[in-house]
Amino acid sequence: MSYKMIDLFAGCGGLEDGFLQSGKYEDIAAVEWLQPQVKTLINRLETKWGIKDAKNRVMCFDIQREDELFKGWSDDSKAPSREMLSNGKASRYKTGPYGDGKGLDHFVNAAGGIDIIIGGPPCQAYSVAGRVRDENGMKDDYRNYLFEHYLSVVNRYQPKVFVFENVPGLLSAMSDGTPIIQLIESGFSSIGYEIVDDVKKYAKVDASDYGVPQNRERLIILGIRKDLCEDVQVILHRFYLEILPKYKSKKKKTVAEAIGDLPKITPIINDEELKSRIGYSKPECHTTWHRARHHSLRDVEIYRMLANDIQSGRNEYVDSKSLSDLYEEKVGAKSPIHRYHVLRADEPSTTIISHLDRDGNRFIHYDPEQGRDITPREAARIQSFDDDFDFIGNQTDTYIMIGNAVPPLLAKCVGLAVSEVLDIL
Structure with a gap:
């Protein structure tokens, strides 16, 4: 029935x-x-x-x-x-x-x-x-x-x-x-x-x-x-x-189990003209919305450093104070909350939120080589959307839809x- x-x-x-x-x-x-x-x-x-x-x-x-x-x-x-x-x-x-x-x-x-x-x-x-x-x-x-x-x-x-x-x-x-x-x-x-x-x-x-x-x-x-x-x-x-x-x-289910099989997307930083706004590779993918937004060279370097810190086991930037200090050092501004978080490959993600439409500093990919935040498709997978679930709109709309949805x-x-x-x- x-x-x-x-x-x-x-x-x-x-x-x-x-x-x-x-x-x-x-x-x-x-x-x-x-x-x-x-x-x-x-x-x-x-x-x-x-x-x-x-x-x-x-x-x-x-x-x-x-x-x-x-x-x-x-x-x-x-x-x-x-x-x-x-x-x-x-x-x-x-x-x-x-x-x-x-x-x-x-x-x-x-x-x-x-x-x-x-x-x-x-x-x-x-x-x-x-x-x-x-x-x-x-x-x-x-x-x-x-x-x-x-x-x-x-x-x-x-x-x-x-x-x-x-x-x-x-x-x-x-x-x-x-x-x-x-x-x-x-x-x-x-x-x-x-x-x-x-x-x-x-x-x-x-x-x-x-x-x-x-x-x-x-x-x-x-x-x-x-x-x-x-x-x-x-x-x-x-x-x-x-x-x-x-x-x-x-x-x-862990983050790696959810998104680990998606093609890698890595920054393209060889061209001097791109250093102010770094683009990313665009590998063929069987699903939509697996594409990275551009980041500043500063952010790419921060993301890579933080992801490598976790992957290497050094764990120098895993508490709020060290992350807040890092933000102040790199950005030149104080923040009452820490702005960065690397998703742990072997754990479930933190809560996906619609703020992803503005920046992904709290959703940094765990792979240091990729140096970026998560793509809309990765966010969708973490939200348990099937790969055949397409999103109609621009990237901002898509991040908002995914972040506000019920899994x-x-x-x-x-x-x-x-x-x-x-x-x-």
């Missing part, structure tokens, strides 16, 4: 792709408002999953415009900008060819209802790092409340369950003095759903436990409609303590576990 699914805040489709890989779900519709992500998801649904009307099912639309989202819209203005605006509104939108304006009601009614809603609002307002960088601790950020629109969709279509994915920082996030997690719990309870009684204790998972070559902690919050069983907490505890753990890997392999494990819950409801 396949369960009918809607994906909200879909991004490029990491969460949805994993659920589809499980073989237990059917795509009904998805909502995302950034165009590179929408194009990427449409391409994946068409080429991998054979969904011919993906251009209609994937809606490039602002979830905050609820009435139009549900009932349909007709404006034919331009696509939203890549970045969200400070007031939480996009100035322009696009209908066709990305969503035909019919609205979610059309797709849900055509499907005869849905069984599950998946997704998670953008995490910047909940992440600890985001709160540190923002002068108001993200308290004024409208993204604190995007979960309310997720809740509205759940309330309208009353699926049996929902899966709400986000960062652990959600547990400590506050907006007006009330913990966000309390608002989420009470909000879903008010529309007839229950989540586990101790989210911190049960709902935190590490993707590296599920075969993803990356230490990446996330909250996987499963909600169940209260009228479907007598004691929801019994099922929720069983999900977190028995069902989901069955899908853990026997051993953790598909983790999503597949969650999808399989949730299907067992659906089977018993």
Whole structure:
């Protein structure tokens, strides 16, 4: 049996792709408002999953415009900008060819209802790092409340369950003095759903436990409609303590196991004209996006030195102070945090983040010969994307999509576990 699914805040489709890989779900519709992500998801649904009307099912639309989202819209203005605006509104939108304006009601009614809603609002307002960088601790950020629109969709279509994915920082996030997690719990309870009684204790998972070559902690919050069983907490505890753990890997996958077979990409530094901005070799590769961005000669030398320090076993630059001192010495500026990190070949990676779109100083390739940060394809592999998963957009878009995505392999494990819950409801 396949369960009918809607994906909200879909991004490029990491969460949805994993659920589809499980073989237990059917795509009904998805909502995302950034165009590179929408194009990427449409391409994946068409080429991998054979969904011919993906251009209609994937809606490039602002979830905050609820009435139009549900009932349909007709404006034919331009696509939203890549970045969200400070007031939480996009100035322009696009209908066709990305969503035909019919609205979610059309797709849900055509499907005869849905069984599950998946997704998670953008995490910047909940992440600890985001709160540190923002002068108001993200308290004024409208993204604190995007979960309310997720809740509205759940309330309208009353699926049996929902899966709400986000960062652990959600547990400590506050907006007006009330913990966000309390608002989420009470909000879903008010529309007839229950989540586990101790989210911190049960709902935190590490993707590296599920075969993803990356230490990446996330909250996987499963909600169940209260009228479907007598004691929801019994099922929720069983999900977190028995069902989901069955899908853990026997051993953790390392960075080298994930990317070690990709062709080497080495700097080209023989030509004097290139020394200000070093280019890299472009070997033939069986997959897309395995290409390095240019670096300054200074950065190439730093990357090689740091990678060689680890490989040789000297380990002179493995603590925060030595790395901060190195940054000050080489760059001529102080930094409150260390800026460099070499990925360890024999361990899972650190968490892949969207900041890769700006620089990869904290994602330096472990091979000293290559003297570079990781390519988009290497980042995608560390995120557990299949090599046939292509990304539609420029390099900046691609790094952002990969860094913000749910690892598909983790999503597949969650999808399989949730299907067992659906089977018993």
